Amino acid sequence: MELFFLVVFGAMAAVVAALELSKNSKDRINTSPAFNAFKNNYLIVYSLMMAGDWLQGPYVYYLYSTYGFGKGDIGQLFIAGFGSSMLFGTIVGSLADKQGRRRACVTYCITYILSCITKHSPEYKVLMVGRVLGGIATSLLFSAFESWLVAEHNKVRIASVPFYGIDVFASVPFSHFLFSRFSILAARGFEQQWLSLTFSKAIFLGNGLVAILSGLFGNLLVDSLSLGPVAPFDAAACFLAIGMAIILSSWTENFGDPSENKDLLTQFRGAAIAIASDEKIALLGAIQSLFEGSMYTFVFLWTPALSPNDEEIPHGFIFATFMLASMLGSSLASRLMARSSPRVESYMQIVFVISSASLLLPLVTNFLVAPSKEKGGSISFAGCLQLLGFCTFEVCVGIFWPSIMKMRSQYIPEEARSTIMNFFRIPLNIFVCVVLYNVDAFPITIMFGMCSIFLFVASILQRRLMAISDKPKMESWTAMDPEAEPLNG
DSSP, X not given: OOHHHHHHHHXXXXXXXXXXXXXXXXXXXXXXXXXXXXXXXXXXXXXXXHHHHHTTGGGHHHHHXXXXXXXXXXXXXXXXXXXXXXXHHHHHHHHHXXXXXXXXXXXXXHHHHHHHHHTTOOOHHHHHHHHHHHHHHHHHHXXXXXXXXXXXXXXXXXXXXXXXXXXXXXXXXXXGGTTOXXXXXXXXXXXXXXXXXXXXXXXXXXXXXXXXXXXXXXXXXXXXSOOOTTHHHHHHHHHHHHHHHHHHHHOOOOOSOOOTTOOXXXXXXXXXXXXXXXXXXXXXXXXXXXXXHHHHHHHHHHHHHHOTTOOOOOHHHHHHHHHHHHHHHHHXXXXXXXXXXXXXXXXXXXXXXXXXXXXXXXXXXXXXXXXXXXXSSSOOHHHHHHHHHHHHHHHHHHHHHHHHHHHHHHHSOGGGHHXXXXXXXXXXXXXXXXXXXXXXXXXXXXXXXXXXXXXXXXXXXXXXXXXXXXXXXXXXXXXXXXXXXXXXX
C-alpha cells in the first residue's frame, strides 16, 4: 500500500484521538446518571442497527455481480431500492407517528432481516423483493429511531394532576403540557442540550467506529475465512436480531399524534400543511435534501474519480479513512454543540461552504493538472489532491448529521415528526434515482460541479434559516390557545 494512504489515515486517526483526549470542561456537558443510562442504551441499539447496515453496503454490488448480473440489471436493483424508500418507505415510516415509534423500530429490524435472507437467492425477482424491503427499512432507519429518541428524551411524567377531582398519572411529551392549566408535580424530561450529546455520540459511533469495524469484519468473513459474499448479510441479520431483542426488552412506546380519527391521508395532509406554513421546516427539508443528495452522489462517484484510468487504489482502506474523517467531524460537532456559541444555525453555513469547495476539487484539478492517460499504476497527483478534498467533505458529513438532528428536534413538531422526516426524503430519493439512471450520461466533473452548486445553495438557505430562527414563538403559541396560562412551579 502506498505511503500516501497510510499517512492520510494515520494523520486522521491522530487528530481524532487528540480531539477526544483534549476535551475539557467547556467541551463536555454535565449530565445525570439516569440520562447516561438512557443514552447508553440508545447508543448500543443504534450501533447494532448501523452495524447491520454497514456490513451490507460494501458487498451489495459485488454479490449481484457474482450472481452474473450486469451493470444495467444491478442499476435497476439499486433504483428499485431508492424508489421503494420514496414510495413504500414514506408510508410505512409515517405510520410510526400513529402506530408507535418503538413498533416502527422493530419493523425496521424485521424488514431488513428479511432483505438479508433474500440475498441467498440468485433469482432476480427475489433480489428485487429484497431491494424493496431494504428501501422500506432505510426510511425507517433514518426516521423512526430519531423520532423515538426525541420523544423519549423530552417525555415527562405527570403525577397527581387534578382533573375533575381525579388524580391522573401518565407519561406525555412535555410540549403537550407547555401551557396547561394543571401543575406538573414530578418531571423527568432531560435537558434539551443533552440531546445534542446523544446525537453526536451516535454519529461518532454508528457512522464512524462501527462503520470501520464492520468493514474489517466483513473483510474477515469474505476474504480471510472465505465464507462468500453472502456472509456479511447473515452477520448483519444477527446484529439486527440482537438489537431488536434489546428494543423489545427495554424500550417503551411513544407516539406522535395517536388520535384514532386520523387516517394516513390526513397525516400526510397535516405534514404538508406544517411544511408549507412554517418556513423554518421547509428550509430545513430543502437543506437536508440538497446535502444528502450530494452525499449519495459522492458515494457513487468517488471510486471512478480517484481511479479514472483504472489506477490501483485500496478501496477498503480509503473507505476506512473516510469514516475516520466522519468521526473527526462528529467530534468537532460535539464540541460546538456543547457551547452556547456559535449556534448550530450559524456554523452550519460555514460547513456547507467548505463542503461545496471540497466537491469542486475534481473540476478544478481537471483544469489545473494534466490528466494522465496511462492505464493502471498508482494513484495520480490529481487523485491525491481529490482524496484530501473528499476527506474534508467527510468531515463536513460528520458535522452535518448531529447538527441536522438537533435542528430537526427544535423545529419539527412532535405529533408529525416521522411523517415530516420521510417527506424530506422524497426529493432526495427522486434525485438519487435520476443520478443513477443518468450516471453515464455526464462526465464525473460535471456531476461533482452540480453537487458543489447544491451545497452552496444549502449554505444560502441555512443563512435564511439563521435569520428567521430568532423570531419569538409566543405569537404562534398565543394563536393556538389565547387563554393559555404558563405552568405553575
